[in-house]
Amino acid sequence: MRYLPLTEADRREMLAKIGARSVDELFRDVPQSARLGGKVAGLPDHAGELEVERAFQAYAARNVSPASAPFFIGAGAYRHHVPSTVDYMIQRGEFLTSYTPYQPEITQGTLQYLFEFQTQVTLLTGMEVANASMYDGSTGAAEAVLMANRVTRREKALISGGLHPQYRSIIETTAKWEGFHAVVGKPDVDGLEDLIAAIDKETSCVVVQNPSFFGHVRDFGKLAEACHAAGALLIVVVTEVVSLGLIKPPGDMGADIVVCEGQSIGNGLGFGGPYVGLFATREKYMRQMPGRLCGETVDADGKRGFVLTLSTREQHIRREKATSNICTNAGLCALAFTVHLTLLGEAGFKRLAELNHAKASQLADKLAGVSGVQVLNDSLFNEFTVRLPKPVAPVVEALAAKKILGGLPVSRLLPDDPSVANLLLLAATETSTDRGMDALVAGLKEVL
Amino acid sequence: MDRSQGRTGGIVSDGASAAPATFTGNKALQIEEPLIFEMGQPGRCGVDLPEPPKVKDRLNGLRRTGEIGLPGLSEPQVVQHYTRLSQKNYAIDMGVYPLGSCTMKHNPRINEKVARLPGIGDLHPLQPVSTVQGALALIDALAHWLKTLTGMPAVAMSPAAGAHGEMCGMMAIAAALEAKGERAERKIVLAPESAHGTNPATAAALGFIVKPIPANDRGRVDLAALKAALGPEVAAIMLTNPNTCGLFESEIIEISQAVHEAGAYFYCDGANFNAIVGRVRPGDLGVDCMHINLHKTFSTPHGGGGPGAGPVVLSAALAPYAPYPWIVKNGDTWSVAEDGSTVDGTPLGRLKAFHGQMGMFTRALAYIMSHGADGLKQVAEDAVLSANYVMAALKDVMTPAFEGPCMHEALFDDGFLKDTGVSTLDFAKAMIDEGYHPMTMYFPLVVHGAMLVEPTESQAKEDLDLFIGALRSLAERAKSGTAAEDFKAAPRFAPRRRLDETLAARKPVLRWRPSNSFKQAAE
CATH class of the missing domain: 3.40.640.10 (Type I PLP-dependent aspartate aminotransferase-like (Major domain))
Structure with a gap:
């Protein structure tokens, strides 16, 4: 077996040194009834690299790659071009096959990029401090609510109807099993929801998304003021991090915690994961943050270096009193994010955001010209909602049959809400072409 | 798992390297590397994107104004920067990574x-x-x-x-x-x-x-x-x-x-x-x-x-x-x-x-699929065999925490370091100078000064023997009773010497700011 270096002769010598006659003797603490006579039954034996690769090519062949079809799906995961340099860098073995930097003297590479990552996150979000990443945006949103509950010592979270339905669902699951109240708004299809009146003295936080799940761009400055007046925190979720190149950042609107899905920068779609959650807050709440933090210090020779820090918040020290049970972050996905954002820089990131906005704006204009299609958004970044004259799910299937991946039926994520049955959510990015948009328009005209 | 956080041990600056300092601060392949924020120049960019078409602005009056503050670097600068950073990391691809509880085994590239x-x-x-x-x-x-x-x-x-x-x-x-x-x-x-x-x-x-x-x-x-x-x-x-x-x-x-x-x-x-x-x-x-x-x-x-x-x-x-x-x-x-x-x-x-x-x-x-049912069984057996081999080869110079065969991890306590002035942390840091990532330290909590060694199935016997030899030499040096200061000064040859974790926690600096741009201590 190509991955196993020990030879039969090695194994005999090692057993002799141990003083055991067989490997079975080393497993003597396993109860007799649980010892298998041989290998686990009903599974194939080992395979060569060629056979393995063929098997995966066969899986791939049964899917439709977004690269092979006009593509307009977003809803929390966005198709962007990732420069080749990014994938090369994250595949360097020194990054790929290292672990959490427990020994900082020999993991300064990881620690320095995490420090760069944390700084980039604070700059994009307009916040003061950021952690070394979360599993993804969706789990980060639930952790943000738990943090707000700790900070305010309250137990009621108000959840906007503009929040991604699966994010909402994760917060509701957390609320049910960890024991707090999540009050959920109706789907905010038109972007006019006003949560200020719902805030009271028991509210720990208000969770909004910008741009919203339905694509609306909103100013949450007044909502932040209302939160702070009531002693609650404002949590702003951003599922399309590229939008921060063009839209006023949540920190400037008064957000207390910002959670972003960072997948768009550096990380491919990957059928939903692994992605990278960005998590930023105000300095005064730093010690209530979940997750790993990287900080600057000096070594014994006085040279600058980086370490994991403030670990007294964490499970391996605090155990049942920890701020969260999280151990790891999304280190390699954070590296991909950092390398891509460093390649983009100030000018590139802003231009990327402009391009996305322009492409989506063009798509909205084209679709507005299709009979029966109503664009619902006055404001948008790279994603928006349209109303069709009939239920969307079969329309999207019919488009797929024409090899067009034409957006997401909102009903897929909100199956119990008949009012969204005719809504289609569409995204465009720098990867969208005029030809692709025209194909979508033509396809829609045929199937409507 | 690791329990080292918060245990800085003694930091000793003894001018460890006898050789004269270099003019640059670099040491051959070890190159001192600034942060990206200290490298950027306006007008540089590592991507080429087309001019966006002119469209109606649909941003609801919320266009971001002012600088974000991201540095501008070209592609070759980015490649050099992150390549240099990568060379400051230990990794499975480089050798034995015996971090107990973490199973640092070979990562095949076909999977990537x-x-x-x-x-x-x-x-x-x-x-x-x-x-x-x-x-x-x-x-x-x-x-x-x-x-x-x-x-x-x-x-x-x-x-x-x-x-x-x-x-x-x-x-x-x-x-x-x-x-x-x-x-x-x-x-x-x-x-x-x-x-x-x-x-x-x-x-x-x-x-x-x-x-x-x-x-x-x-x-x-x-x-x-x-x-x-x-x-x-x-x-x-x-x-x-x-x-x-x-x-x-x-x-x-x-x-x-x-x-x-x-x-x-x-x-x-x-x-x-x-x-x-x-x-x-x-x-x-x-x-x-x-x-x-x-x-x-x-x-x-x-x-x-x-x-x-x-x-x-x-x-x-x-x-x-x-x-x-x-x-x-x-x-x-x-x-x-x-x-x-x-x-x-x-x-x-x-x-x-x-x-x-x-x-x-x-x-x-x-x-x-690469291993199959037969290969996976062999994985478990080789992992357990390797851990027991390490235990058997070290039990006369180090102190196993428990008797009898272990599974895939060999656990030692710090009994063999008693009265030597060398702690588990010092011992681990000395391993770094010998070219190894330390084992998991101070975990599990129930064993005093725990050292949890997980060799995995991925190491050749020759490499396990070299690793064992290094640990034996270190254990014998520690037990000589005269080397505590040497251990406290380790590591000497890593990209950084021991880092001040107390300072990091007491005055947290979690991001770069132009105003706190780090000044290297005066030579």
């Missing part, structure tokens, strides 16, 4: 290749289900392997990491208790003091009260004490097996029977599955759920601290509560049951957007 295939790596999670049948089949294939290898009837695939899997499993237990109307009274979760910190953290987050189970002098759960602790208030036991002392819980069947007889559930922490994969099925031991760290046993790269993946296998009693999404096979096609869908059960909710860590599923399945 297949995860990036067009039609796998570039799929959107919300494409029409008809266009992702291969992806769903792939997840189902991995699920089949995981269920068969563990002898369990169901698996929840979506948890993003081991700790996330623990949360999923304990939520499933809470859901099962709720269904029986027992959630209010069963408030206690039992866990050994040797447990990973995530176990009590998870249980506490769900409102359970964590009570310790004592260990016996053989490093295993004290069965009589456990039986005495069980009762109508106990919801579950959380137990790692093989345990964090590197030992198999020999009375595991009696434990699971006692737990079930008391109406409680058995959560098994699967962090150490590598010791038994392909050789023992946890389902035969009576566990109700177990998370599987795909980044440990199944070799998805640790990536500097994630991403991981933590699918949870579930017994028939807990399977109905598995969270959304469920991948359902109907004849030759697959569908995804998402929130609100009717399934054969009452899902506890949702833990993560989309369908889980697909990139990790792909790599893990490639690893599993």
Whole structure:
């Protein structure tokens, strides 16, 4: 077996040194009834690299790659071009096959990029401090609510109807099993929801998304003021991090915690994961943050270096009193994010955001010209909602049959809400072409 | 796992290198590297993007104004910067990485290749289900392997990491208790003091009260004490097996029977599955759920601290509560049951957007297919053999914490360092100068000055012998009683000497700012 270096002769010598006659003797603490006579039954034996690769090519062949079809799906995961340099860098073995930097003297590479990552996150979000990443945006949103509950010592979270339905669902699951109240708004299809009146003295936080799940761009400055007046925190979720190149950042609107899905920068779609959650807050709440933090210090020779820090918040020290049970972050996905954002820089990131906005704006204009299609958004970044004259799910299937991946039926994520049955959510990015948009328009005209 | 945080030990600056300093501060291949924020120039960019077409602004008057503050670098600068940073890291690709509890085994590159295939790596999670049948089949294939290898009837695939899997499993237990109307009274979760910190953290987050189970002098759960602790208030036991002392819980069947007889559930922490994969099925031991760290046993790269993946296998009693999404096979096609869908059960909710860590599923399945049932059994055997070999080769100069064969980890205490002035931390830092990543230190807590060595199955015997030789030499030097200062000054040859963790925690600097740009101490 190509991955196993020990030879039969090695194994005999090692057993002799141990003083055991067989490997079975080393497993003597396993109860007799649980010892298998041989290998686990009903599974194939080992395979060569060629056979393995063929098997995966066969899986791939049964899917439709977004690269092979006009593509307009977003809803929390966005198709962007990732420069080749990014994938090369994250595949360097020194990054790929290292672990959490427990020994900082020999993991300064990881620690320095995490420090760069944390700084980039604070700059994009307009916040003061950021952690070394979360599993993804969706789990980060639930952790943000738990943090707000700790900070305010309250137990009621108000959840906007503009929040991604699966994010909402994760917060509701957390609320049910960890024991707090999540009050959920109706789907905010038109972007006019006003949560200020719902805030009271028991509210720990208000969770909004910008741009919203339905694509609306909103100013949450007044909502932040209302939160702070009531002693609650404002949590702003951003599922399309590229939008921060063009839209006023949540920190400037008064957000207390910002959670972003960072997948768009550096990380491919990957059928939903692994992605990278960005998590930023105000300095005064730093010690209530979940997750790993990287900080600057000096070594014994006085040279600058980086370490994991403030670990007294964490499970391996605090155990049942920890701020969260999280151990790891999304280190390699954070590296991909950092390398891509460093390649983009100030000018590139802003231009990327402009391009996305322009492409989506063009798509909205084209679709507005299709009979029966109503664009619902006055404001948008790279994603928006349209109303069709009939239920969307079969329309999207019919488009797929024409090899067009034409957006997401909102009903897929909100199956119990008949009012969204005719809504289609569409995204465009720098990867969208005029030809692709025209194909979508033509396809829609045929199937409507 | 590691307990070194907050233990800085003595920092000794003794002008360790006798050679004169270089003018640049560089040391041949070790190049001092600034932060990207100290390198950028306006007008530089590492991408070429077209001029955006002019369109109507739809930003609701919320256009971002002013500088974000991102530095401008060209592509070659970015490549050089991150390449230089990479050279400051130790990694599995470089040698023995014996970090106990972390299973730092070889990461095959075919796994990276297949995860990036067009039609796998570039799929959107919300494409029409008809266009992702291969992806769903792939997840189902991995699920089949995981269920068969563990002898369990169901698996929840979506948890993003081991700790996330623990949360999923304990939520499933809470859901099962709720269904029986027992959630209010069963408030206690039992866990050994040797447990990973995530176990009590998870249980506490769900409102359970964590009570310790004592260990016996053989490093295993004290069965009589456990039986005495069980009762109508106990919801579950959380137990790692093989345990964090590197030992198999020999009375595991009696434990699971006692737990079930008391109406409680058995959560098994699967962090150490590598010791038994392909050789023992946890389902035969009576566990109700177990998370599987795909980044440990199944070799998805640790990536500097994630991403991981933590699918949870579930017994028939807990399977109905598995969270959304469920991948359902109907004849030759697959569908995804998402929130609100009717399934054969009452899902506890949702833990993560989309369908889980697909990139990790792909790599893990490639690893599993490469090994097959025969190779996985050999993995467990070689991992256990290597750990016992290390133990046998060091037991005369270091102090094993327990007698008898270990599983895939060899645990030592600091008895051999007594009165030498050298601590576990000092010993570990001296290993760095010898070219090795240290073992896990100060964990488990139940062993004084613990050193947990997990060689894995990936090291050749010659390399294990070199590693053993280095540890023997260090142990003998420590025991000479005259080398404490040398140990306290280690490491000398790493990219950095010991770092001041107290300073980092007392005055946290968590981001770069123009005003606090670091000035190197005057030479």
